[in-house]
Amino acid sequence: MTPPTTGQRPELMSVNRVGKVFGGATVALQDMSLTVRQGDFISLLGPSGCGKSTALRLMSGLSLPTSGAIRWAVPQEPGALGVVFQEPTLMPWATVEQNVWLPMRLRGASLSSVRGEISETLRLVGLDGFQRAYPRELSGGMKMRVSIARALVTRPKLILMDEPFAALDEITRFKLNNDLLTLQAELGCTVVFVTHSVFESVFLSDRIVVMAARPGRVLRELAVDAPYPRDESFRTSAEYAALCREASAALHDAMGEAA
Amino acid sequence: MTSLTEGSAPELVDVEERSRRRRLAFEKWGKWVLPVLVIGLGILAWHLVVTLNGIPHYILPGPVLVFETLVKDWALLLDALLITLQITLMALAIAVIGGVGLAVLFTQSRLVEMSFYPYAVILQVTPIVSIAPLIFIYVDNKMAGLLICAWIVAFFPVLSNTTLGLNSADHNLRDLFRIYGATRWQRLRYLQLPSALPYFLGGLRIAGGLALIGSVVAEYVAGTGGVGSGLAFTILEASYRLNIPRMFAALLLIAATGVVIYAGLSFLSYMLLHKWHESAIRREV
Numbered sequence: 001m002t003p004p005t006t007g008q009r010p011e012l013m014s015v016n017r018v019g020k021v022f023g024g025a026t027v028a029l030q031d032m033s034l035t036v037r038q039g040d041f042i043s044l045l046g047p048s049g050c051g052k053s054t055a056l057r058l059m060s061g062l063s064l065p066t067s068g069a070i071r072w073a074v075p076q077e078p079g080a081l082g083v084v085f086q087e088p089t090l091m092p093w094a095t096v097e098q099n100v101w102l103p104m105r106l107r108g109a110s111l112s113s114v115r116g117e118i119s120e121t122l123r124l125v126g127l128d129g130f131q132r133a134y135p136r137e138l139s140g141g142m143k144m145r146v147s148i149a150r151a152l153v154t155r156p157k158l159i160l161m162d163e164p165f166a167a168l169d170e171i172t173r174f175k176l177n178n179d180l181l182t183l184q185a186e187l188g189c190t191v192v193f194v195t196h197s198v199f200e201s202v203f204l205s206d207r208i209v210v211m212a213a214r215p216g217r218v219l220r221e222l223a224v225d226a227p228y229p230r231d232e233s234f235r236t237s238a239e240y241a242a243l244c245r246e247a248s249a250a251l252h253d254a255m256g257e258a259a
Numbered sequence: 260m261t262s263l264t265e266g267s268a269p270e271l272v273d274v275e276e277r278s279r280r281r282r283l284a285f286e287k288w289g290k291w292v293l294p295v296l297v298i299g300l301g302i303l304a305w306h307l308v309v310t311l312n313g314i315p316h317y318i319l320p321g322p323v324l325v326f327e328t329l330v331k332d333w334a335l336l337l338d339a340l341l342i343t344l345q346i347t348l349m350a351l352a353i354a355v356i357g358g359v360g361l362a363v364l365f366t367q368s369r370l371v372e373m374s375f376y377p378y379a380v381i382l383q384v385t386p387i388v389s390i391a392p393l394i395f396i397y398v399d400n401k402m403a404g405l406l407i408c409a410w411i412v413a414f415f416p417v418l419s420n421t422t423l424g425l426n427s428a429d430h431n432l433r434d435l436f437r438i439y440g441a442t443r444w445q446r447l448r449y450l451q452l453p454s455a456l457p458y459f460l461g462g463l464r465i466a467g468g469l470a471l472i473g474s475v476v477a478e479y480v481a482g483t484g485g486v487g488s489g490l491a492f493t494i495l496e497a498s499y500r501l502n503i504p505r506m507f508a509a510l511l512l513i514a515a516t517g518v519v520i521y522a523g524l525s526f527l528s529y530m531l532l533h534k535w536h537e538s539a540i541r542r543e544v
Contacts, residue, residue: 060434060438061438062434062437062438078439078440079439081438083434083435083438085431085434085435087431089429089431089432089435091432091449091450091453092535092536093453093456093534093535093536094453102435102439102449103439105449106436106439106440106441106445106449107439107440134534134535135535136535136537136540
């Protein structure tokens with residue numbers, strides 16, 4: 001059995017010629033178009049200032065586009081969207097369990113009624129048994145896992161991740177990359193992932209959107225055809241190296257144009 | 260050579276570790292013993308200065324006489340202490356309700372904040388001794404007047420600290436609350452109030468001391484004595500009669516009250532924060 005190719009999957013969200021201007025003059029994002037389909041793992045790759053975080057904020061609905069439109073193909077009920085920031089962004093006064101409870105608590109669910117779902121999600125991210133720990137007792141990687149569990153607990157259709165592993169050491173990042181792919185395969189969710197690491201984007205994504213800065217815009221879209229599941233052997237394969245070279249060259253073009 | 264096997268492994272204590280342990284042990288007892296020692300030496304010096312120089316008790320009473328007065332006048336002093344304590348604690352309670360209430364109102368509406376914050380500042384920067392006489396002209400009930408004075412002094416640190424705390428909630432967390440469709444009330448209850456707690460407790464500790472100062476200063480201004488007078492009036496009255504030992508005894512009680520209030524609020528702060536906030540967490544090394 002082969003997974004459906006990108007073109008056959010049902011559409012989830014379309015970003016149609018979206019632009020964002022700050023303060024009436026600073027063009028953060030220009031004319032971006034992107035179709036997100038269910039099950040996609042899309043990376044937005046680019047140098048700083050290319051508008052990739054702006055694009056993510058627009059997709060999350062936290063800010064409104066100056067021009068163009070973002071359209072959900074499915075009804076957008078609360079909890080359909082999960083977000084992971086660069087920082088773990090946990091509430092320090094709350095335990096791991098209470099932090100993961102947050103999205104459901106805001107919908108009025110009591111802790112006892114969703115404890116099972118919380119435990120299940122914590123198990124998925126490898127934090128079973130840490131329910132009562134406080135964030136300060138956890139390592140950076142573990143905090144990020146809590147943050148991911150919080151985003152996953154509502155079983156969202158779309159997860160937006162804004163350079164979630166940028167502040168972690170390489171060993172932890174590789175481990176989390178592997179686990180993220182396993183989770184995505186298991187839950188079948190759609191991910192849009194912002195990164196400035198070529199290697200990370202190639203390892204994770206089936207599509208890479210290469211962006212350039214000043215003004216922030218999409219330069220080109222690369223398909224990463226390597227089949228899932230990808231694991232450590234993929235990370236050391238010649239195929240991976242070739243794909244990284246290609247993405248690197250595209251990114252280099254982006255930097256060159258901007259400079 | 261012996262091998263380092265489990266169980267029989269000798270402790271590896273280097274120079275740095277040894278000095279660290281010595282420092283820890285010193286800090287453990289020094290924290291309590293040193294202040295007590297210094298205050299004891301101070302009292303001894305006071306006693307010696309008074310006795311060796313033969314200073315008369317109506318100029319400077321010795322510590323022994325002050326202690327005797329404290330015991331002899333205990334009934335009178337206790338009544339006064341209870342009055343002062345009552346005003347202080349009530350003022351503090353109203354300061355907390357008013358300060359937190361206004362802070363929440365300010366963060367809910369920029370309009371209200373812009374309109375009323377300047378008045379809070381004006382109340383704070385105007386010295387209480389200059390407002391108090393007016394208050395006692397307009398307010399008949401002396402108790403109510405004292406309470407208003409103490410409240411004016413105490414509420415501002417609660418207000419300004421809580422406002423700062425409510426506004427200092429993590430921006431990414433705010434975004435997250437928005438994405439999950441949190442209501443205004445949910446954001447306040449689950450995000451802003453917990454974020455503000457350490458700031459509020461810092462303000463509360465300052466307010467505790469200020470409430471005591473406010474109630475004492477106001478009583479000085481109010482001046483009239485009779486039934487229901489606090490420690491400030493006890494000091495005033497004793498000074499008219501040149502009863503210096505009683506002045507010292509009352510002063511001692513005011514200072515002790517301030518220390519107890521501060522210690523109590525510090526303990527409260529520790530209890531509420533020690534699980535998660537940096538300020539209350541012991542570092543390992």
